[in-house]
Amino acid sequence: MEKKQHVSTCAIHRGEKCKYYCMEEKCDRALCQMCITKHQGHRVKPIEIAMLEKKKRAEKAKHEVKSVSPEKKEVKKVQKVAVPPVATK
Numbered sequence: 001m002e003k004k005q006h007v008s009t010c011a012i013h014r015g016e017k018c019k020y021y022c023m024e025e026k027c028d029r030a031l032c033q034m035c036i037t038k039h040q041g042h043r044v045k046p047i048e049i050a051m052l053e054k055k056k057r058a059e060k061a062k063h064e065v066k067s068v069s070p071e072k073k074e075v076k077k078v079q080k081v082a083v084p085p086v087a088t089k
Contacts, residue, residue, distance in 0.1 A: 008030045008047070009032075010030070010031070010032035010034070010035060012032075012034075012035060013032050013034045013035065016032035016033065016034060017032060018030035018031055018032050018047055019031075019032065019033065019046065019047055020032075020033075020035075020036050020044050020045065020046060020047055020050075021044065021045055021046075021047045021050030021051070022039045022042050022043070022044050023042070023043040023044070023045060023050060023053075024039070024042045024043055027039065027042060030047060031044065
């Protein structure tokens with residue numbers, strides 16, 4: 001079965017294909033050829049590479065969440081319940 005690739009188009013320059021991705025935390029978005037000039041000095045990568053990296057990070061985070069022991073999860077629940085609400089006036 002062949003995977004379909006989603007082609008992202010630029011939200012600013014309608015119809016332009018996004019071929020790059022700005023990895024900066026403040027940006028974190030797909031870029032077309034025209035937008036890339038506004039991201040000089042940023043960590044810009046080809047969109048295919050950036051998406052693979054983001055997917056790997058998401059899978060790693062998912063694995064880390066699954067590896068948390070039930071005892072630790074229970075402690076977190078108790079800590080959340082034990083905090084009294086703040087009164088507002």
